Amino acid sequence: MSELERKPAGKKYNDDFKKTIVDLYHSGSSVKELSSEYGVSEVTIYKWLKDFTPISSEKEALTPKELADIQKENLRLKQEVEILKKGYGHIREKVTEAELNDFIEEHKDQYPIQKMCEVLAVPRSSYYDSLEKTTSKRAIENRELTKEIRRIHLESKARYGAPKIHKTLLNRGFFLSLKRVQRLMKKADIRSITKKKYRSYPSKEKVVQLDNLLKRDFSTCTINEKWVADITYIPTARDGWCYLASVLDLHSKKIVGYSFSRSMTSELVIEALQNACFSQKPRKGLILHTDLGSQYTSSKFTRHVQKQRIKQSFSRKGCPYDNACIESFHAILKKEEVYHTQYTDYLAAKLAIFQFIEGWYNRKRIHSSIDYQTPQAIEDQVEEQLKT
Numbered sequence: 532m533s534e535l536e537r538k539p540a541g542k543k544y545n546d547d548f549k550k551t552i553v554d555l556y557h558s559g560s561s562v563k564e565l566s567s568e569y570g571v572s573e574v575t576i577y578k579w580l581k582d583f584t585p586i587s588s589e590k591e592a593l594t595p596k597e598l599a600d601i602q603k604e605n606l607r608l609k610q611e612v613e614i615l616k617k618g619y620g621h622i623r624e625k626v627t628e629a630e631l632n633d634f635i636e637e638h639k640d641q642y643p644i645q646k647m648c649e650v651l652a653v654p655r656s657s658y659y660d661s662l663e664k665t666t667s668k669r670a671i672e673n674r675e676l677t678k679e680i681r682r683i684h685l686e687s688k689a690r691y692g693a694p695k696i697h698k699t700l701l702n703r704g705f706f707l708s709l710k711r712v713q714r715l716m717k718k719a720d721i722r723s724i725t726k727k728k729y730r731s732y733p734s735k736e737k738v739v740q741l742d743n744l745l746k747r748d749f750s751t752c753t754i755n756e757k758w759v760a761d762i763t764y765i766p767t768a769r770d771g772w773c774y775l776a777s778v779l780d781l782h783s784k785k786i787v788g789y790s791f792s793r794s795m796t797s798e799l800v801i802e803a804l805q806n807a808c809f810s811q812k813p814r815k816g817l818i819l820h821t822d823l824g825s826q827y828t829s830s831k832f833t834r835h836v837q838k839q840r841i842k843q844s845f846s847r848k849g850c851p852y853d854n855a856c857i858e859s860f861h862a863i864l865k866k867e868e869v870y871h872t873q874y875t876d877y878l879a880a881k882l883a884i885f886q887f888i889e890g891w892y893n894r895k896r897i898h899s900s901i902d903y904q905t906p907q908a909i910e911d912q913v914e915e916q917l918k919t
Contacts, residue, residue: 543810544571546583551885552576553583568890570907628653628675632661654678676700676707677715684721686895690867692723698903725866744844745820747853751782754913755813758787759820759854760803760827762795763861765869765884769876775864775884776803776826778819779857780811783913784898785906786860786888787811791881797829804832808839820844822854863892 552565556576566573635647635658648655657678683699684691691699697712716722751757760778767773774795778788788807792799804819819841821827827845836843846853868887874880897903 542570543812545806545809548885548889549579550583551882553579554882555886556580557584568886568894570894628657629661632658636662654682673715676705676711677719679703679705680712680715680721681719688867688891689722689724690891690896692725694899695897695903698897698899702903724871742844743820743847743853744818744842745853747855749781749856754780754782754785754910755787755811755817757781757818757820758807758813759857760800761822761854761857761861762800762824762826763864765791765874765880767874767876767880773877773880774799775861776800777857777860778803778807779860780906780910781856783906783909784856784860784901785893785910789884789888791877791884793877795826797826797831800826801832801835804835804839813839813841815840816842818842818844820846820854822846823848860892 552569552571555565556562560568562573562576562580565571565576631651631653635644635651635653638647644658645655647653648658660674679700680696683696687695693709693713693716696716697707697709700707700712745757745759749757758778758780760776762774762776765773765775770793774792776790776792776799777786779785780787787810788803788805790799790802790806792802800821807813817840819836821844823845826832827843833843864884864887868883872883874883892906894905894907897905901909
């Protein structure tokens with residue numbers, strides 16, 4: 532095993548991650564939704580809820596309305612469990628939409644149609660359309676393809692354009708050309724929301740050049756071999772500019788660590804690196820590449836890097852291409868999320884960034900640079916190989 536490879540271990544989550552999941556639950560997300568969105572088991576989420584949910588006063592009693600709400604919620608959860616058991620929820624991807632529509636039709640007297648469609652992730656329009664008879668095979672195919680395109684587009688929060696939707700369709704067993712996807716999207720007025728990145732002007736301040744170990748060699752053999760890091764700005768209405776420090780693994784393209792703060796200090800980038808090391812447990816010899824920003828060249832950050840036995844590498848002065856991969860991530864973040872939202876304050880922005888990185892970018896967004904797979908899938912594949 533290479534010195535740069537790490538021993539396979541269970542996933543590690545810091546307290547900030549756990550508390551954010553609990554906050555999302557209390558803001559309306561179900562345990563099932565959170566488990567699916569962030570790749571954490573339902574049992575673990577329930578444990579976090581127990582550990583991080585404030586305990587009410589013993590003198591506080593439930594009102595009749597609160598008791599009725601709890602009973603209603605219990606009934607809903609019971610129905611969802613029963614529907615999933617009968618509807619093959621554990622092998623959902625292997626069950627065709629036609630089979631699910633048949634299941635809904637068969638059990639419509641036992642459970643509400645709306646609830647079955649919601650639990651089995653079948654659009655109600657799809658179910659009702661399946662009851663209608665039509666003679667055109669091509670029309671049926673286009674209708675089903677358009678539904679699937681809408682579903683993929685919705686899952687990506689409108690971030691995917693035709694190329695990624697086409698690749699996702701192929702991965703899901705559909706066989707069609709990119710041009711057909713483009714035609715169907717144009718006809719249905721489905722389009723990507725991504726916007727172009729704002730180009731800032733480089734600073735003319737003189738900077739001392741430090742060692743560039745990476746030298747634009749972004750190739751890797753495994754995870755935790757080469758990391759890149761940088762800081763970007765996130766605007767909010769009340770709190771002004773906030774700052775996101777990110778650490779990206781060049782092998783998986785996964786954001787392995789990040790930190791969000793109201794101030795751009797050495798502590799910001801140190802916390803991002805600490806979170807990355809906590810979750811990844813890298814071995815000695817890892818290269819961390821950054822620009823020549825004062826946060827990354829500070830003695831405080833340098834001492835922390837040396838303590839972790841990490842080799843520090845720096846971009847050349849005025850050469851953003853040396854750190855293009857992390858620049859690319861921040862561009863994606865801006866185009867797919869930040870440019871479409873006006874965050875009220877620091878906390879609203881922090882929650883949105885958490886959902887984008889943990890729920891979308893790392894786990895669901897496919898990347899052309901890693902053969903249209905997700906960063907988490909690449910990391911999981913490496914960990915499986917290390918077990919053998």
